[in-house]
Amino acid sequence: RKEVEQDPGPFNVPEGATVAFNCTYSNSASQSFFWYRQDCRKEPKLLMSVYSSGNEDGRFTAQLNRASQYISLLIRDSKLSDSATYLCVVNGETSYDKVIFGPGTSLSVIP
């Protein structure tokens, strides 16, 4: 089993739609979780951290389920500018200094 797994998509959704991404991780001892966003031919950038109690940032909501070892990202009222690849990130098994990036889920928001 890979350390971090994501549905690769692509997800093609119309503007205004709600879309959800899931991510599973293998290390039950992981403590840090993030969603990064990567635009085409650009570097990854932090979208939001994921906290145990769940957290929201505008149209974005992140949830953590430790028992099932999965993380979710919900995007409401999708905009064209949300089109990107979303990377699930979890701290590594052997060291909390480094993190493991999932393969990413591609999102295209269509007019």
Place this chain on the structure above:
Amino acid sequence: DAGVIQSPRHEVTEMGQEVTLRCKPISGHDYLFWYRQTMMRGLELLIYFNNNVPIDDSGMPEDRFSAKMPNASFSTLKIQPSEPRDSAVYFCASRPAVASYEQYFGPGTRLTVT
């Protein structure tokens, strides 16, 4: 702050040649990471440094790859000799010592080995 700086942005070289990629982390950041990204394998950690000291190089694919960090503001990733399968985007990232774990990425170097 200028952010993480990488050079060159693009590199095209022939198989067998030496390639050196450069990175300047954000001032004050204690950690520096080198990643490689390909369509097939995604984003892979190659090596990371803490206070200029290499901590984990288990991701370095072969002895052809080497990385150094002679001071807090500069790091290099060298491939010698290069092979076509090394073609990828190489990212450098840095983060502060605090346990926020957010990494700041440079724009990457797109390497093509022919």
